[in-house]
Amino acid sequence: MTKFIFITGGVLSALGKGIAASSIGALLESHGYKITLQKFDPYLNIDPGTMNPFQHGEVYVTDDGSETDLDLGHYERFTSTKTTKDHNWTAGQIYEEIIRKERKGEFLGKTVQVIPHVTNEIKKAFYAAADKNDVVIVEIGGTVGDIESQPFLEATRQMRLSLGHDQTVIIHLTLVPFIKTSGELKTKPTQHSVRELQAIGIQPDIILCRTDRALHQDIKAKISLFTNVPLEAVITAKDVDNIYEIPLDFAKENLDKIILKQLNLPKKKRSLARWTTLVKKMKSPRDEVDIALVGKYAGLQDSYMSLNQALYHGGIAHQFKVNISWIEAEDIETQGPEEILGDSDGILVPGGFGVRGIEGKIRAVTYARKQKVPFFGICLGMQAAAIEFARNTADLENANSTEFNARTPHKIFIKWRELKGVKDLGGTMRLGQYPCNLEKGSFAEKAYGSLRIYERHRHRYEFNPEYEETLAKAGLFISGKNPDHDLVELVEIKDHPWFLGCQFHPEFKSKPLDPHPLFKAFIGASHAYRSKRNTDKRKS
Ligand code: GLN
Numbered sequence: 001m002t003k004f005i006f007i008t009g010g011v012l013s014a015l016g017k018g019i020a021a022s023s024i025g026a027l028l029e030s031h032g033y034k035i036t037l038q039k040f041d042p043y044l045n046i047d048p049g050t051m052n053p054f055q056h057g058e059v060y061v062t063d064d065g066s067e068t069d070l071d072l073g074h075y076e077r078f079t080s081t082k083t084t085k086d087h088n089w090t091a092g093q094i095y096e097e098i099i100r101k102e103r104k105g106e107f108l109g110k111t112v113q114v115i116p117h118v119t120n121e122i123k124k125a126f127y128a129a130a131d132k133n134d135v136v137i138v139e140i141g142g143t144v145g146d147i148e149s150q151p152f153l154e155a156t157r158q159m160r161l162s163l164g165h166d167q168t169v170i171i172h173l174t175l176v177p178f179i180k181t182s183g184e185l186k187t188k189p190t191q192h193s194v195r196e197l198q199a200i201g202i203q204p205d206i207i208l209c210r211t212d213r214a215l216h217q218d219i220k221a222k223i224s225l226f227t228n229v230p231l232e233a234v235i236t237a238k239d240v241d242n243i244y245e246i247p248l249d250f251a252k253e254n255l256d257k258i259i260l261k262q263l264n265l266p267k268k269k270r271s272l273a274r275w276t277t278l279v280k281k282m283k284s285p286r287d288e289v290d291i292a293l294v295g296k297y298a299g300l301q302d303s304y305m306s307l308n309q310a311l312y313h314g315g316i317a318h319q320f321k322v323n324i325s326w327i328e329a330e331d332i333e334t335q336g337p338e339e340i341l342g343d344s345d346g347i348l349v350p351g352g353f354g355v356r357g358i359e360g361k362i363r364a365v366t367y368a369r370k371q372k373v374p375f376f377g378i379c380l381g382m383q384a385a386a387i388e389f390a391r392n393t394a395d396l397e398n399a400n401s402t403e404f405n406a407r408t409p410h411k412i413f414i415k416w417r418e419l420k421g422v423k424d425l426g427g428t429m430r431l432g433q434y435p436c437n438l439e440k441g442s443f444a445e446k447a448y449g450s451l452r453i454y455e456r457h458r459h460r461y462e463f464n465p466e467y468e469e470t471l472a473k474a475g476l477f478i479s480g481k482n483p484d485h486d487l488v489e490l491v492e493i494k495d496h497p498w499f500l501g502c503q504f505h506p507e508f509k510s511k512p513l514d515p516h517p518l519f520k521a522f523i524g525a526s527h528a529y530r531s532k533r534n535t536d537k538r539k540s
Helices: 017-030 071-078 091-103 114-126 150-163 188-199 217-227 243-252 255-262 273-283 301-318 329-335 337-341 358-371 380-392 443-448 465-473 517-539
Strands: 003-009 035-041 088-090 135-140 168-175 206-211 234-238 287-295 320-328 346-349 375-378 411-415 430-438 452-459 461-463 476-482 487-493 499-502
Touching (some): 003 017, 017 035, 017 071, 017 135, 017 168, 017 243, 017 255, 035 071, 035 114, 071 301, 088 091, 091 150, 114 150, 135 150, 150 168, 188 206, 206 217, 206 255, 234 243, 243 255, 287 301, 287 329, 287 337, 287 358, 287 517, 301 320, 301 517, 320 329, 320 517, 329 337, 329 358, 337 358, 346 358, 358 380, 380 487, 411 465, 430 443, 430 487, 443 476, 443 499, 443 517, 461 487, 465 476, 465 487, 499 517
Parallel strands (some): 003 135, 003 168, 035 135, 168 206, 206 234, 287 320, 287 346, 346 375, 375 499
Antiparallel strands (some): 411 461, 430 452, 430 476, 487 499
């Protein structure tokens, strides 16, 4: 029978519950157990697809095309689990289902209530991803005490009651802050947040203490005494420079052993060698590369979480440190590309929506193309690359996507449903995994080492087939196509060290232990460019 680990959070949000859950997943996998992870978000939106990325961070897309919370990205990066719609639930989805049932008369005239109806629906969702897994790790979003979180915590309490201690582990993540003025670590916030849990009938089994320094035994003893949690189950979760160290840090605190003991799961031989090697490699880079990321940030890098990580993974593949400069595309419109991009070893234009900054992105492409700086365009970045090529190489003046100029004389990108021969699929976005056939000898084929790939999409606009021939004749290499709909998925420029734009989002499938081939190739090309530039500089 599948066992459950519930992870709740206290004191404040953004303590890294998702990464903690993922690291626990990695540890259990290192013992050979089959695990998966789920996230329950207490907000009322049905999914984060329509939420502001500056507020909510990246929307992570799964193979089945669900738009999910960014924590699911951590789940897939740290473990071998494949997430789907069954792995991310919001209060909005749960309530929608209840209301649908109520309208259909499925409650047989009963009063529909939070307990038991909402909690039953939540408990059903806890089992949605259980499948053949030994353990499901359930992350409860929000913090204890939030009004919205209550039904999820109540459902957790009921799971413990019905399944017992050897089928469930409840882990509470809190903050143990260091107060500079008194020079002390403070346990009071932890005491209070555990008391809030206890007040609703939940006794945590393990306390994960987020802190900036190792916790001494006496602090742990105090937390143990006040929270009713055994001393050995008070775990230090110290801040780290590199999130991939966390599974190893937790292992040092014996977190995996405590969990396995409680769940009555035999301790198998733990094998963390791949994680140890990974961290060692990251700590001793052979060299570095400077990558310019030309996007729209408003200061929040969480909206490019997977991309950020995929770039680091590309570095890990070569044992290089990747330095990312976050560049506002609009600054390129005012200051020009040379000044801003002049020191970069590689230029990446990521995905995005809306017209703001698009001309700056296109100018960044011109710069990369002409100066022969390695270029990687992802989704909107690929569209910017094709538009730039249409305007400046194929002489199609004012070429654009209809997203940015509906009246452009050359519609290089148009909405999918406007395309002849492709039926309207209901939604307006192309979402989830699609196959793509690659051309022999392309940068893509060399990177993947295969002629058929599968990647995830999230976009509304598609390369307009009417312009394929014109742009190809002018020298744009169409190196990848969707075999079912004959859609252009990849464009490249041959006479260039590395210039590639893809309509899909490869960053969603990159992992630290298995870096994505396109990111590996891009970082490799950027490093070669850096070395060449350094040699040229020395010569002159
Ligand atoms: N805005 C573009 C589109 O909808 C690109 C989307 C993206 O980059 N994810 O097609």
